[in-house]
Amino acid sequence: MPSYHCVKSPMQYFNSYSRTYKFAFIYYFSGQPNHSGQTENRPTMYEYGVLALLLLGGLLVLNLLVKTRMHLLFPAIQDRCSIMYNVAAGGFKRELFKDMETLRDQPLTERAGDAASGDEAPRSLTVLEIGVGTGANFEFYPDGTAVIGVEPNKNFVGYLERNAAKHFPRVRLERTVVAFGEDLRGHVDDCSVDAVVITVVLCSVKCVDAVLSEARRVLKQGGKLFFLEHVAAEPGTWINQLQWVLNPIWPYIFDGCQLIRTPWVNVERAGFSKVDYQKLWIPVPFFVPARPHLMGVATK
Numbered sequence: 001m002p003s004y005h006c007v008k009s010p011m012q013y014f015n016s017y018s019r020t021y022k023f024a025f026i027y028y029f030s031g032q033p034n035h036s037g038q039t040e041n042r043p044t045m046y047e048y049g050v051l052a053l054l055l056l057g058g059l060l061v062l063n064l065l066v067k068t069r070m071h072l073l074f075p076a077i078q079d080r081c082s083i084m085y086n087v088a089a090g091g092f093k094r095e096l097f098k099d100m101e102t103l104r105d106q107p108l109t110e111r112a113g114d115a116a117s118g119d120e121a122p123r124s125l126t127v128l129e130i131g132v133g134t135g136a137n138f139e140f141y142p143d144g145t146a147v148i149g150v151e152p153n154k155n156f157v158g159y160l161e162r163n164a165a166k167h168f169p170r171v172r173l174e175r176t177v178v179a180f181g182e183d184l185r186g187h188v189d190d191c192s193v194d195a196v197v198i199t200v201v202l203c204s205v206k207c208v209d210a211v212l213s214e215a216r217r218v219l220k221q222g223g224k225l226f227f228l229e230h231v232a233a234e235p236g237t238w239i240n241q242l243q244w245v246l247n248p249i250w251p252y253i254f255d256g257c258q259l260i261r262t263p264w265v266n267v268e269r270a271g272f273s274k275v276d277y278q279k280l281w282i283p284v285p286f287f288v289p290a291r292p293h294l295m296g297v298a299t300k
């Protein structure tokens with residue numbers, strides 16, 4: 001009988017290991033006999049300690065991964081997720097952005113408070129989108145809109161430019177500014193855009209007030225800030241409790257995103273002449289804690 005040197009395939013290795021772990025898991029959690037011969041199911045303090053250490057270690061590794069890799073991975077994930085998000089939120093976005101048509105068709109001079117006749121003014125709309133990501137809002141903009149995209153993560157730019165060219169030729173991506181929304185001085189002039197758009201961004205920025213202050217600075221007089229954000233749910237509700245439980249780990253998984261922000265407070269104190277908003281429930285698939293939303297328009 002010849003003897004064969006058997007080389008295991010990676011799959012065979014995986015199967016034998018996973019079987020070992022499965023048995024160890026079943027043995028451990030089905031209870032081991034204690035000194036009096038009875039089966040004890042409750043973990044000891046020592047076991048709780050080991051579990052807590054494992055969890056902490058896992059969080060640290062996750063943190064490291066997020067810091068080093070998530071900036072690379074996030075644009076690819078966001079490119080897919082924004083399609084799902086738009087399926088759930090598309091109706092609300094259409095409703096939110098419908099004022100943009102008026103803003104485009106209204107003469108520029110009128111918006112600036114100038115007395116010149118509106119008939120001579122060309123129809124145009126310049127939108128500054130802060131945290132533009134992969135361009136998920138472009139499909140809702142009126143024809144001919146010129147967009148200035150602000151995005152701090154340069155890995156988004158390729159996705160944005162590709163999507164703009166391939167899917168939204170009606171909209172013109174004027175330029176992309178790689179910068180944080182908190183400080184756009186030197187990139188975007190005072191009173192230079194008709195509208196600012198911020199969607200699902202205030203949850204991740206370092207300073208919500210600074211971003212809103214920049215939005216107001218760059219808007220022309222009478223210009224509008226359109227916002228749609230997932231926010232903290234009403235205190236005392238189960239969803240609010242879930243948000244508080246998940247919030248310590250959520251930013252590690254979703255690139256800095258926080259679940260418990262209340263940006264309506266920031267918008268109200270940002271110095272706009274008029275602020276309208278409503279709270280909504282958007283059934284975003286899978287992301288249950290991010291379903292409570294805030295949608296509104298603030299006018300300079």
Ligand SMILES: C[S@@+](CC[C@H](N)C(=O)[O-])C[C@H]1O[C@@H](n2cnc3c(N)ncnc32)[C@H](O)[C@@H]1O
Binds near residue numbers: 134206
């Ligand atoms: C969840 S994504 C949303 C992207 C896009 N607005 C949308 O609705 O699909 C959050 C975006 O905010 C950007 N972001 C995070 N912090 C920012 C900051 N301080 N200033 C501007 N954008 C920021 C991220 O890089 C990312 O593109």
